[in-house]
Amino acid sequence: MPMNLAHRKLCSSEKWARTTRELILPFALDGVDLGDDVLEIGPGYGANLRVLVDRVPRLTAVEVDGKTARLLEGRWGDRARVLHADASDLPLPEASFDSVVCFTMLHHVPTRALQDRVFAEAHRALRPGGVFAGSDSLSSFGFRLLHLFDTMNVLDPEELPGRLAAAGFQDTKVERHTSGSGFRFRCRKAR
Numbered sequence: 001m002p003m004n005l006a007h008r009k010l011c012s013s014e015k016w017a018r019t020t021r022e023l024i025l026p027f028a029l030d031g032v033d034l035g036d037d038v039l040e041i042g043p044g045y046g047a048n049l050r051v052l053v054d055r056v057p058r059l060t061a062v063e064v065d066g067k068t069a070r071l072l073e074g075r076w077g078d079r080a081r082v083l084h085a086d087a088s089d090l091p092l093p094e095a096s097f098d099s100v101v102c103f104t105m106l107h108h109v110p111t112r113a114l115q116d117r118v119f120a121e122a123h124r125a126l127r128p129g130g131v132f133a134g135s136d137s138l139s140s141f142g143f144r145l146l147h148l149f150d151t152m153n154v155l156d157p158e159e160l161p162g163r164l165a166a167a168g169f170q171d172t173k174v175e176r177h178t179s180g181s182g183f184r185f186r187c188r189k190a191r
């Protein structure tokens with residue numbers, strides 16, 4: 001489902017691009033080695049993608065909303081491979097990425113079962129030893145307001161290690177941001 005209007009405005013704004021560049025990405029990716037072949041799932045309007053294209057040799061982005069995917073392709077298609085596809089059913093061969101990343105997107109996956117399929121697909125797409133890392137938000141009054149008439153399926157960080165282990169991952173670390181607004185996670189596919 002496309003995001004609501006307020007959400008689309010926020011996610012496509014320069015303010016959001018600055019927030020994600022200066023706060024979210026440094027927190028989510030601190031100490032993470034992304035390798036050469038990176039897959040970002042749920043890139044939205046590209047706030048993270050525009051930073052990642054300068055950092056990694058090869059970037060693929062998978063966005064489920066067709067209009068957003070076309071917009072991304074128009075803006076970044078010369079520097080990243082943009083696919084209109086569903087991260088819970090990736091049209092990508094197994095073991096083809098060094099890392100899979102996602103930022104502020106998992107709560108937009110409408111059901112727990114589909115979120116678990118996203119984890120399983122991330123695991124399938126990774127090479128042995130590859131890293132799955134990212135961050136997401138925790139619920140608050142403002143966050144719930146922003147998601148009126150929109151998908152909001154916030155994850156419980158306490159449950160994440162078990163869910164990621166069920167998808168096949170190991171060495172999982174989940175940490176809350178000191179602001180209380182979100183959390184980061186990183187885990188690895190066995191070598």
Ligand SMILES: C[S@@+](CC[C@H](N)C(=O)[O-])C[C@H]1O[C@@H](n2cnc3c(N)ncnc32)[C@H](O)[C@@H]1O
Nearest residue numbers: 042043044047063064065086087103104105108
């Ligand atoms: C709140 S936006 C965040 C976008 C971007 N990651 C950012 O931080 O600016 C969530 C994005 O995830 C996309 N999304 C949701 N479910 C998806 C799925 N199953 N596969 C790929 N993209 C998905 C939505 O269409 C939306 O563009």
